[in-house]
Amino acid sequence: MRWVVGSAVFVMRLAAAVDRVRLLKAIGLMALGYLATPLVALGLREFTDAAVSGRAGTATLVITGVAVLLVMELMLGHFAHLSYFEVGELAETDLNERLIRTVNGSSGLERLDDSTFADGVNLVREELGKTRTAVESVLQLGGLVLQMSLTTVLLVTLDPRLALLPLAALPSVLLGQRAQGLVERAREATAESTRRTRHLLDLATSPASVKEIRLFHAEPPLMLEQDACWSRTSAALRSAHLRAAGVRALGQLAFALAYGGAITLVIWEAARGRAGAGDVVMVITLAVQVSVQVAGSATLLTALQGVGRTLDRLTSLQDPAPPPPAARADRSGRAAALVGASVPEALAEGIRLEGVGFAYPGTGRMILRDVDLTIPAGASMALVGENGAGKTTLVKLLCGLYRPTSGRILVDGADLAEIPPREWRARVAPLFQDFARFELLLRENVGVGDVARVEEEAAVTRAVGQARADGIVAAVPGGLSGLLGHGYGPGVELSGGQWQTLGLARCMMREDPLLLVLDEPAAALDAAAEHAIFDRYATLSGEAGHRRGAITLFVSHRFTTVRMADMIVVLDGGEVVENGDHRALVSHSGLYSELYHLQERIYR
Numbered sequence: 189m190r191w192v193v194g195s196a197v198f199v200m201r202l203a204a205a206v207d208r209v210r211l212l213k214a215i216g217l218m219a220l221g222y223l224a225t226p227l228v229a230l231g232l233r234e235f236t237d238a239a240v241s242g243r244a245g246t247a248t249l250v251i252t253g254v255a256v257l258l259v260m261e262l263m264l265g266h267f268a269h270l271s272y273f274e275v276g277e278l279a280e281t282d283l284n285e286r287l288i289r290t291v292n293g294s295s296g297l298e299r300l301d302d303s304t305f306a307d308g309v310n311l312v313r314e315e316l317g318k319t320r321t322a323v324e325s326v327l328q329l330g331g332l333v334l335q336m337s338l339t340t341v342l343l344v345t346l347d348p349r350l351a352l353l354p355l356a357a358l359p360s361v362l363l364g365q366r367a368q369g370l371v372e373r374a375r376e377a378t379a380e381s382t383r384r385t386r387h388l389l390d391l392a393t394s395p396a397s398v399k400e401i402r403l404f405h406a407e408p409p410l411m412l413e414q415d416a417c418w419s420r421t422s423a424a425l426r427s428a429h430l431r432a433a434g435v436r437a438l439g440q441l442a443f444a445l446a447y448g449g450a451i452t453l454v455i456w457e458a459a460r461g462r463a464g465a466g467d468v469v470m471v472i473t474l475a476v477q478v479s480v481q482v483a484g485s486a487t488l489l490t491a492l493q494g495v496g497r498t499l500d501r502l503t504s505l506q507d508p509a510p511p512p513p514a515a516r517a518d519r520s521g522r523a524a525a526l527v528g529a530s531v532p533e534a535l536a537e538g539i540r541l542e543g544v545g546f547a548y549p550g551t552g553r554m555i556l557r558d559v560d561l562t563i564p565a566g567a568s569m570a571l572v573g574e575n576g577a578g579k580t581t582l583v584k585l586l587c588g589l590y591r592p593t594s595g596r597i598l599v600d601g602a603d604l605a606e607i608p609p610r611e612w613r614a615r616v617a618p619l620f621q622d623f624a625r626f627e628l629l630l631r632e633n634v635g636v637g638d639v640a641r642v643e644e645e646a647a648v649t650r651a652v653g654q655a656r657a658d659g660i661v662a663a664v665p666g667g668l669s670g671l672l673g674h675g676y677g678p679g680v681e682l683s684g685g686q687w688q689t690l691g692l693a694r695c696m697m698r699e700d701p702l703l704l705v706l707d708e709p710a711a712a713l714d715a716a717a718e719h720a721i722f723d724r725y726a727t728l729s730g731e732a733g734h735r736r737g738a739i740t741l742f743v744s745h746r747f748t749t750v751r752m753a754d755m756i757v758v759l760d761g762g763e764v765v766e767n768g769d770h771r772a773l774v775s776h777s778g779l780y781s782e783l784y785h786l787q788e789r790i791y792r
């Protein structure tokens with residue numbers, strides 16, 4: 189019941205906030221429409237009595253009134269629908285926005301790595317569409333309560349014992365809720381395998397993976413695994429639905445017995461002359477209405493219960509409030525009252541990493557260990573290491589996407605953990621190896637690099653020019669207003685390198701970055717294109733470094749690129765094993781020199 193009351197209150201508040209006038213109109217129309225139904229039963233009693241006693245005029249008048257009531261019931265419900273449907277759509281849009289904020293609103297990426305969070309998001313995303321009808325369900329439930337109250341009053345006027353009839357509906361309602369609980373629990377228990385089933389389906393059907401699946405003939409095992417996964421999920425859900433149906437049937441049986449009892453009672457009273465033919469007709473009509481009302485209420489309660497759970501899940505997914513500064517601990521573990529820091533306009537000292545260690549949430553495996561580094565303001569730093577050494581992880585920490593598990597990162601002496609993440613990230617210009625392909629208008633794809641200026645054509649054109657993406661704009665029909673990708677329309681598909689160039693243009697939207705990141709952006713590029721990208725980035729970073737002491741960080745496996753950096757940091761198994769410039773590292777016979785000579789031999 190907690191879900192139902194909670195969700196009804198929540199939904200009504202939300203509906204009032206999105207469109208109060210339409211909601212009030214819908215409530216008024218629904219109330220009138222719903223009250224008309226029991227009055228039909230009353231009218232039928234009067235009509236029967238008038239007809240039986242030969243009062244033709246009265247009978248005609250009453251049956252005309254009944255017809256008017258029936259028309260009212262239908263028409264008012266229809267007009268109410270027009271009002272609440274729109275309110276429901278607005279409420280759903282509001283909830284979708286909340287989900288988007290929940291997924292993107294946490295300070296770091298930690299929660300996105302958590303499979304429980306991912307399962308929760310999945311369930312909410314699936315269920316959120318149903319909340320569109322939540323406003324309708326609450327109003328209908330209110331209408332049914334009103335209707336049942338009037339029905340009960342009419343039944344009591346005949347025989348007080350008949351007041352028990354609506355009460356007999358309670359077991360059916362309560363057992364209906366229990367049944368829904370069974371289904372919900374099964375859905376939660378199978379959330380992970382449902383997610384896996386969807387993932388396998390996405391893999392088998394998305395253009396990104398379908399090429400390799402075909403070439404490797406991977407469809408049969410994928411389909412087998414998807415089938416097995418789906419069978420496990422559906423077996424658990426089927427069993428839950430069966431048990432739920434049994435529980436619901438028990439409740440309906442209880443009501444059917446009461447229904448039969450009520451009609452028998454009135455017929456019995458009529459046989460003994462204590463009730464008229466009209467009373468029998470009225471009770472039969474009202475009892476039918478009660479059964480419809482009860483079935484309707486049970487369905488609506490079930491729907492609202494589901495909505496309540498979805499809303500509860502959505503709330504529980506929201507980022508818990510960060511601990512108050514006084515409760516945080518410094519690197520030695522001592523509680524310290526840390527005050528918030530702000531991002532400097534320009535870097536004077538640079539960035540320092542002190543004993544930084546990191547494990548991805550929920551894994552317990554240290555990916556970085558005791559990283560101590562000083563990156564002077566205005567410097568460029570290359571990260572080198574074998575696959576899985578922890579380079580991207582270190583980049584993500586420096587971008588403020590994760591917080592170190594131990595140690596700290598200082599930006600001009602201020603702890604990065606104390607700097608509001610949004611402020612720091614606004615000063616980071618990143619181009620990742622898995623850059624995003626925003627299938628939007630070309631202008632939006634680039635402008636998203638500085639959302640506040642996404643509509644500023646001059647800013648976007650300047651960024652496009654700096655990234656030397658003018659050729660792409662010229663080739664896309666509609667230029668900056670052209671649609672990219674096939675995600676939701678007939679857009680233009682770009683090559684990997686072209687998408688990447690637009691990613692670079694996005695970076696160029698940031699006019700005053702303090703940290704420029706190029707994480708293996710060259711993976712999809714030929715050597716000339718890689719050189720061009722680094723060249724363009726070097727111009728930007730050179731300017732930013734000169735003006736604001738900005739630091740450029742790049743990750744690459746190509747030593748022709750790496751050697752351009754002022755300092756090169758070699759990571760091995762999450763630890764810094766070497767640090768220096770190219771000349772120093774080559775002359776020192778360590779891992780860098782080994783990897784460098786190996787690559788030199790291969791490309792000679």
Ligand SMILES: Nc1ncnc2c1ncn2[C@@H]1O[C@H](COP(=O)(O)OP(=O)(O)OP(=O)(O)O)[C@@H](O)[C@H]1O
Nearest residue numbers: 301548551555573574575576577578579580581582
């Ligand atoms: N989101 C994540 N959750 C858990 N573990 C992760 C996550 N991302 C990366 N890892 C693990 O962290 C380790 C280091 O990964 P990282 O991407 O930092 O390496 P890298 O040096 O950049 O490798 P590459 O050169 O292949 O890009 C890997 O063992 C990887 O499995």
